[in-house]
Amino acid sequence: MTKQSHITPQLMRIDDEPFYQPVADEIEMFEAAAKAGLPVLLKGPTGCGKTRFVEHMAWKLGRPLVTVSCHDDLTTADLIGRYLIVGDETVWVDGPLAAAVRAGAICYLDEIVEARKDTTVVIHPLADARRVLNIDKHGEQVEAPPEFMLVISYNPGYQSVLKEIKPSTRQRFIAFDFDYPALEVEARIVATEGKVPLEIAQKLVKLGQMTRNLKGAGIDEGASTRLLVHAAQLIAAGVKPQAACTAAVARSLSDDPDMTASLQDLVNAVF
Amino acid sequence: MNSNAVRRLFTSELEVRFESALPGHPDTEGMRRGVQGLEKLPRVQQDLVLHWLDAAAQSSFELALFMAQMAPAALERLDEDGFEIWVLNGLDMKDREDVPTAKAFLRDLDDFLLRYRYSESVASFEDVIHRTSIFLQAISGEALDIRVDERDRAWTDTKALYLPYELAALPDAASNRKLYKVMATLLWAQTRYGTFYADPGEDGEAVTQNALLRYSHDERALRLLAALEAVRLEAKLLCDLPGLVAEIAELRGPWPAALEAALPRLSHPDATLADTLAVLDAFLAQGVDIPPMAHAASIDPAQTMKNIRAEKRTDGKPRLGSADEDFEPFPSEFDDGEAVGQGKEAEELEPGDMPTSATLGKNPVRRNDEAMLQARHGPQLFPEPDYKYDEWDFKRGAYREDWCHLYEVPVLPGDPGYVNQVKHKYRAYIWQIRRQLEMIKGEDKMLSRQVDGEEMDIDAVIESVIDHRNGGEPSDRLFRRRVRNERSLAVMFMVDMSGSTKGWVNNAERESLILLCEALELLNDNYAIYGFSGWGHKRCEIYPIKRFDEQYDDSVRAKIAGIEGKDFTRMGVAVRHLSKLLEEQGARHKLLVTISDGYPDDFGDEYRNDYGIEDTRRALQEAHERGIRSFCVTIDRQGADYLPRLYGPARYEVVPNAYRLPMRMAEIYRHLTT
Numbered sequence: 010m011t012k013q014s015h016i017t018p019q020l021m022r023i024d025d026e027p028f029y030q031p032v033a034d035e036i037e038m039f040e041a042a043a044k045a046g047l048p049v050l051l052k053g054p055t056g057c058g059k060t061r062f063v064e065h066m067a068w069k070l071g072r073p074l075v076t077v078s079c080h081d082d083l084t085t086a087d088l089i090g091r092y093l094i095v096g097d098e099t100v101w102v103d104g105p106l107a108a109a110v111r112a113g114a115i116c117y118l119d120e121i122v123e124a125r126k127d128t129t130v131v132i133h134p135l136a137d138a139r140r141v142l143n144i145d146k147h148g149e150q151v152e153a154p155p156e157f158m159l160v161i162s163y164n165p166g167y168q169s170v171l172k173e174i175k176p177s178t179r180q181r182f183i184a185f186d187f188d189y190p191a192l193e194v195e196a197r198i199v200a201t202e203g204k205v206p207l208e209i210a211q212k213l214v215k216l217g218q219m220t221r222n223l224k225g226a227g228i229d230e231g232a233s234t235r236l237l238v239h240a241a242q243l244i245a246a247g248v249k250p251q252a253a254c255t256a257a258v259a260r261s262l263s264d265d266p267d268m269t270a271s272l273q274d275l276v277n278a279v280f
Numbered sequence: 281m282n283s284n285a286v287r288r289l290f291t292s293e294l295e296v297r298f299e300s301a302l303p304g305h306p307d308t309e310g311m312r313r314g315v316q317g318l319e320k321l322p323r324v325q326q327d328l329v330l331h332w333l334d335a336a337a338q339s340s341f342e343l344a345l346f347m348a349q350m351a352p353a354a355l356e357r358l359d360e361d362g363f364e365i366w367v368l369n370g371l372d373m374k375d376r377e378d379v380p381t382a383k384a385f386l387r388d389l390d391d392f393l394l395r396y397r398y399s400e401s402v403a404s405f406e407d408v409i410h411r412t413s414i415f416l417q418a419i420s421g422e423a424l425d426i427r428v429d430e431r432d433r434a435w436t437d438t439k440a441l442y443l444p445y446e447l448a449a450l451p452d453a454a455s456n457r458k459l460y461k462v463m464a465t466l467l468w469a470q471t472r473y474g475t476f477y478a479d480p481g482e483d484g485e486a487v488t489q490n491a492l493l494r495y496s497h498d499e500r501a502l503r504l505l506a507a508l509e510a511v512r513l514e515a516k517l518l519c520d521l522p523g524l525v526a527e528i529a530e531l532r533g534p535w536p537a538a539l540e541a542a543l544p545r546l547s548h549p550d551a552t553l554a555d556t557l558a559v560l561d562a563f564l565a566q567g568v569d570i571p572p573m574a575h576a577a578s579i580d581p582a583q584t585m586k587n588i589r590a591e592k593r594t595d596g597k598p599r600l601g602s603a604d605e606d607f608e609p610f611p612s613e614f615d616d617g618e619a620v621g622q623g624k625e626a627e628e629l630e631p632g633d634m635p636t637s638a639t640l641g642k643n644p645v646r647r648n649d650e651a652m653l654q655a656r657h658g659p660q661l662f663p664e665p666d667y668k669y670d671e672w673d674f675k676r677g678a679y680r681e682d683w684c685h686l687y688e689v690p691v692l693p694g695d696p697g698y699v700n701q702v703k704h705k706y707r708a709y710i711w712q713i714r715r716q717l718e719m720i721k722g723e724d725k726m727l728s729r730q731v732d733g734e735e736m737d738i739d740a741v742i743e744s745v746i747d748h749r750n751g752g753e754p755s756d757r758l759f760r761r762r763v764r765n766e767r768s769l770a771v772m773f774m775v776d777m778s779g780s781t782k783g784w785v786n787n788a789e790r791e792s793l794i795l796l797c798e799a800l801e802l803l804n805d806n807y808a809i810y811g812f813s814g815w816g817h818k819r820c821e822i823y824p825i826k827r828f829d830e831q832y833d834d835s836v837r838a839k840i841a842g843i844e845g846k847d848f849t850r851m852g853v854a855v856r857h858l859s860k861l862l863e864e865q866g867a868r869h870k871l872l873v874t875i876s877d878g879y880p881d882d883f884g885d886e887y888r889n890d891y892g893i894e895d896t897r898r899a900l901q902e903a904h905e906r907g908i909r910s911f912c913v914t915i916d917r918q919g920a921d922y923l924p925r926l927y928g929p930a931r932y933e934v935v936p937n938a939y940r941l942p943m944r945m946a947e948i949y950r951h952l953t954t
Contacts, residue, residue: 093742099749099750220418222420223418227944251523267411267414271411274411278524278527
């Protein structure tokens with residue numbers, strides 16, 4: 010038998026504070042969950058600040074952050090790790106989840122419903138009182154240090170019946186509801202992130218709110234805060250507001266010519 | 281470039297063409313004149329006329345020749361499209377009337393031009409409704425009910441916005457479409473910014489009503505009122521929608537000079553209806569008058585107040601988009617209320633009992649009684665129901681056992697040409713949605729770690745080598761194999777066939793089903809379509825349109841065409857029955873999609889309101905517990921505060937306008953299942 014070695018990737022820490030505008034008591038709640046070693050589920054529409062919140066909390070708690078965007082080809086090995094052959098040796102390389110567990114990091118599984126069901130199951134022992142990760146391949150059981158924290162997110166809005174989060178998974182997590190912030194708060198976020206005057210940010214947010222009124226009436230979701238920030242960044246880069254909104258909002262939300270035309274009407278009405 | 285291809289045809293060549301189009305036509309003098317006229321035209325126009333000469337000759341030599349003689353004059357004033365419409369109209373005229381009428385039509389170019397220009401510049405309700413309703417939903421936050429006004433006015437009764445069928449006030453179609461948008465927005469603004477309600481707390485309603493009613497029969501006053509309100513509302517919109525206000529200003533041009541004096545007061549952001557009325561009184565006293573303003577819409581206090589008062593009586597919530605089904609302001613004009621007009625006679629019957637055929641026959645509102653009776657041969661005779669279902673009584677907190685008697689009633693086939701018309705109407709869209717679905721279908725799955733397959737599974741091979749080196753037993757599953765993505769999905773579409781769907785909702789449902797079927801055929805998904813309606817708990821009816829084991833063939837197509845509005849909407853029993861049928865399907869994922877147009881309702885008061893809502897909710901809950909996912913589509917006409925309660929565990933979507941249903945359904949399906 011050849012000698013086995015083991016590689017664990019070095020994890021990055023977030024040094025600069027990521028901008029996050031708290032809306033309610035989510036920061037305190039997250040800190041409490043971190044203290045109690047509880048896994049967290051973030052629910053909310055796309056682009057409303059879930060990922061940014063996790064980044065902010067990782068910075069605040071001073072822990073490394075490992076983010077995995079889930080997709081339907083994500084295998085258990087992609088999360089836990091696999092053997093590779095290096096020269097004449099077999100080498101075990103930790104996957105992102107194993108690396109996060111060993112390092113006591115925050116592991117953030119974004120859009121968990123997209124992952125295959127059999128993959129989702131490997132997080133179960135990590136997400137209850139056991140707090141262990143089983144690496145069947147070499148019979149290792151990694152106990153999570155107190156700093157390790159599991160965070161998953163999903164978008165409960167418009168989703169396929171073929172993709173739902175299983176009750177056995179979701180019932181292991183404490184859940185946070187995210188939504189788009191109130192007008193003034195969101196305008197501040199758009200102004201800060203997009204580097205535009207507050208007055209323009211307010212118009213963008215009004216436009217965003219109007220498109221959200223159309224959720225389910227032709228578009229799946231209205232313009233996210235992220236899209237509005239993109240529009241603001243285009244404006245800050247010198248693009249005319251209407252053109253910026255056409256590119257960042259109207260065309261981005263729909264391919265249907267009628268709907269795009271209506272969205273364009275809205276853009277023109279607001280600016 | 282080959283100059284031969286573009287040179288004009290000479291007289292001799294034209295003569296040959298005329299001769300071959302009109303062989304043996306005796307009017308040689310007329311042909312000579314026709315040829316002469318054409319000789320001077322450019323080749324493109326010569327070809328155009330010759331083409332239509334051939335086409336028209338199929339119908340009448342005399343008319344074809346006359347057209348050719350008129351053609352040079354027509355082409356001086358019409359473009360190619362206009363010319364074709366001119367000829368086609370002439371041919372139509374011949375088919376409907378006779379050759380002399382058709383010739384008279386072709387001769388009167390002035391009249392045609394007038395109407396042609398009009399048709400080029402007009403915008404119609406149908407052109408704009410989709411875009412306008414989206415726009416208004418976005419700015420108002422609710423799905424507004426927008427309808428065509430039979431008297432071609434723009435006004436609101438505070439429940440619905442009424443728009444003219446056509447607009448031609450402005451010179452081109454694009455401007456007229458904008459005018460529609462502006463009119464609709466101002467009508468919404470009337471309801472939003474207190475044309476009919478002052479702010480609560482000021483006892484505004486009484487004041488408004490009395491004040492407005494004073495002007496009811498004074499046309500000049502109403503014209504002024506509409507214009508003054510347009511000024512006030514424009515200022516209200518300025519804060520949130522400056523771009524729109526700029527557009528309004530461009531459309532209307534400068535305000536009439538007579539209004540100048542009122543502008544500062546009415547444009548103040550805090551101006552209310554009281555300011556408008558004060559200005560109005562002053563203007564009336566001074567004898568001011570203005571021409572009607574196209575964009576300002578009209579205000580009809582008598583009609584609107586009638587509606588508001590009646591509505592106050594019923595639910596005290598006089599707002600656009602309130603969820604009040606009971607009140608129908610114009611029952612005689614709009615035959616779309618739930619079994620409109622049946623109330624009086626129906627009330628005399630005992631709730632839950634089925635009316636006898638004699639009662640049905642006497643009922644003045646029912647149409648196609650004979651056909652309906654035929655279709656209902658079963659229930660008429662009170663035979664044993666096909667199925668019995670329990671119903672949830674929320675007041676008792678218990679089920680009523682075997683309460684609903686369900687009959688399966690065949691659908692009579694409808695117009696066999698209907699499906700093709702719809703396919704033609706939506707051909708571009710069907711193509712588009714098919715292409716999107718093709719992508720889902722094309723997503724073959726790669727299975728890894730197979731004992732056999734098309735290619736090596738590198739990951740598996742590496743692991744196997746590693747296992748071998750580590751002394752373990754290497755796996756023999758080393759291949760990847762491409763398989764067709766089996767969706768294992770069964771879908772039930774449950775379609776509301778209650779009386780309230782009569783008319784355009786029914787048409788939208790039928791169109792949606794055709795689009796869905798055309799798309800679903802591509803996916804091989806297992807699906808069924810059933811309609812539901814009924815009259816009381818002893819006669820619930822279910823109409824099979826396509827069973828799970830049926831193919832989408834001509835008989836199914838004819839049944840879709842035959843879908844029509846029947847009676848009431850007892851939803852719970854239909855959900856129970858259809859989810860049972862769905863459950864019998866072996867598929868891993870089961871989806872129930874309901875399409876309806878309002879909340880559940882049945883004959884008598886029993887099922888109305890909470891009872892029906894709670895029962896439907898319960899039925900959806902039962903389905904959910906059995907692993908059936910439901911998605912409810914509501915074509916809503918009156919707002920939908922009750923929907924979250926009604927649909928409980930199910931997801932739902934409100935399609936505010938029936939016009940939007942067909943295209944939306946296919947989209948919804950794609951999203952739900954990918």
